[in-house]
Amino acid sequence: MSVQERLTALGITLPDPSALALYRPAVRTRDLVYVSGQVAMRDGAVVHPGKLGDGVSVEQGREAARVCTINALGAASALLGSLEGVRVVRAVGYVASTPEFTDQSQVMNSASELLRDVLGEEQGVGARLALGVVSLPANSPVELELILETD
Amino acid sequence: MSVQERLTALGITLPDPSALALYRPAVRTRDLVYVSGQVAMRDGAVVHPGKLGDGVSVEQGREAARVCTINALGAASALLGSLEGVRVVRAVGYVASTPEFTDQSQVMNSASELLRDVLGEEQGVGARLALGVVSLPANSPVELELILETD
Amino acid sequence: MSVQERLTALGITLPDPSALALYRPAVRTRDLVYVSGQVAMRDGAVVHPGKLGDGVSVEQGREAARVCTINALGAASALLGSLEGVRVVRAVGYVASTPEFTDQSQVMNSASELLRDVLGEEQGVGARLALGVVSLPANSPVELELILETD
Numbered sequence: 001m002s003v004q005e006r007l008t009a010l011g012i013t014l015p016d017p018s019a020l021a022l023y024r025p026a027v028r029t030r031d032l033v034y035v036s037g038q039v040a041m042r043d044g045a046v047v048h049p050g051k052l053g054d055g056v057s058v059e060q061g062r063e064a065a066r067v068c069t070i071n072a073l074g075a076a077s078a079l080l081g082s083l084e085g086v087r088v089v090r091a092v093g094y095v096a097s098t099p100e101f102t103d104q105s106q107v108m109n110s111a112s113e114l115l116r117d118v119l120g121e122e123q124g125v126g127a128r129l130a131l132g133v134v135s136l137p138a139n140s141p142v143e144l145e146l147i148l149e150t151d
Numbered sequence: 152m153s154v155q156e157r158l159t160a161l162g163i164t165l166p167d168p169s170a171l172a173l174y175r176p177a178v179r180t181r182d183l184v185y186v187s188g189q190v191a192m193r194d195g196a197v198v199h200p201g202k203l204g205d206g207v208s209v210e211q212g213r214e215a216a217r218v219c220t221i222n223a224l225g226a227a228s229a230l231l232g233s234l235e236g237v238r239v240v241r242a243v244g245y246v247a248s249t250p251e252f253t254d255q256s257q258v259m260n261s262a263s264e265l266l267r268d269v270l271g272e273e274q275g276v277g278a279r280l281a282l283g284v285v286s287l288p289a290n291s292p293v294e295l296e297l298i299l300e301t302d
Numbered sequence: 303m304s305v306q307e308r309l310t311a312l313g314i315t316l317p318d319p320s321a322l323a324l325y326r327p328a329v330r331t332r333d334l335v336y337v338s339g340q341v342a343m344r345d346g347a348v349v350h351p352g353k354l355g356d357g358v359s360v361e362q363g364r365e366a367a368r369v370c371t372i373n374a375l376g377a378a379s380a381l382l383g384s385l386e387g388v389r390v391v392r393a394v395g396y397v398a399s400t401p402e403f404t405d406q407s408q409v410m411n412s413a414s415e416l417l418r419d420v421l422g423e424e425q426g427v428g429a430r431l432a433l434g435v436v437s438l439p440a441n442s443p444v445e446l447e448l449i450l451e452t453d
Binding site: 022023024025026027029030034035036037051054094096098133134135136137138139143145 | 239
C-alpha cells in the first residue's frame, strides 16, 4: 500500500503548513528533511491546551500528539510533494508536564503508532525521545519534531 | 552584501568561543555544522539571568536570545573561518520558563530575526523549535542551538 | 588503544539495547547514527530516580548520566557491530531539574568524561547541550541523546 493509500484508509487529510515569516515548516539538506516543531494546532486552535498531570489526561495528550504528527507529515509532504519512500530517522515528543508526570512515553507512543501506520513498519519506526518540558508555545500540551530521510 | 558586511552594518563583532575541556563549540560533519548550546553569556556574565514569567520580561528574553545567537554565530565562524554561504537548517530556542509562560515563540523570534538579518532571507531562515525548559546552566534565560549547512 | 580495550580497562560491559516495539535504539543514515534518548536504566531499574535540586544530588546525577552514556554506547554498538572509529557529533543531556537547579553542566560533564575516556580525546569530544527539563520517562534523573559519525 502506498503512503497516500494508507492516509486515505485512516481518513487523514494532511493540512497545508501555515505561512510563516521567520521560519520554514520544513527544510531539506541532502537526503534529510528537518521538520519544525509542530504544536497540536487543528483548525486554528490548540487541541487540549495545558499540561499532562494538570488537567490534560494521557488520552487527551495522545490525541494531541496525533494532531502534531499529522501537522508534521503535512509540513514534510508540502516540501517534498509526496511522502512515498520517506523514512523516520528521529522523532522527539516534547510533552508539557508537571514535575510529577512521568508517562511521556505513553503520550509519545501515539505519535509513533501513527508514523508506523502511515509510513509502514520498516520506514515509520526510527530513533525517538520523549521529554517533559515545563511549557510550550500557545499552551500546546505536546510539540513534535521529526527528522526524515528521503531518497 | 556579504555576511561580514551585514555584521559590520549591524555593529556586531562575533566573540571567540571559550576554550572548553569537554566539548567543542561547534563540530562539522560533511556539510553540516552542529553548534553547541549557547547561553546568553556576554563579557563573562549572563544577560538577564532567571526565567520568563518570573522576573525576566519578554523584551529581556529577546535580548538574551540575541546574545545567544551572536555566540552561536561566533562558534560557527571560528570553526569555518567565515560565515559566507552558510545556511540555517535548524534553530532551537530553549527558553527557561515558568509553567504559565507560553510566549516562547516571541522570545525565539529575536534569534530568528538576527539570523535573517545576518545571513539573509534565503539562507538565514530554517526549521525551528521554541520550547519552555524548567532551568538552564548558569541560570541563563535562553539557550540556543543551531545546525548550519555549509558548501 | 582500541575502544574495546578502553571499555575493558574501565570495567564496562555494554548492555544489549532492549527490544522495543515503537522505536529503534539507534538508526543509521549515511555516516550518521542517531541514538534514541537513553534513561538511567540499569538492570531493569532507574538509578537515582527523581530530580536534581529535589533529592537527587549532583554526584548521583553524574552517576545516572554515566549509566545513560553506557546505554547509548550499547545501542550504537549493537547497531554498528563495533564502536571503533566512531566520533561524537552531538551529545545532549536532559537533566530533570527543579526551577532552582542550574548545574546541569556538572551533571553532563560525567557523560562527556566517559565518552572521552571510551572513544578518545579526538573522537569522543563533540558539540554538546545541557538542559533542565521538568520531568522524564520512568522518573529518570537524566536522559542522554547522541549523534555519532561513523566511517
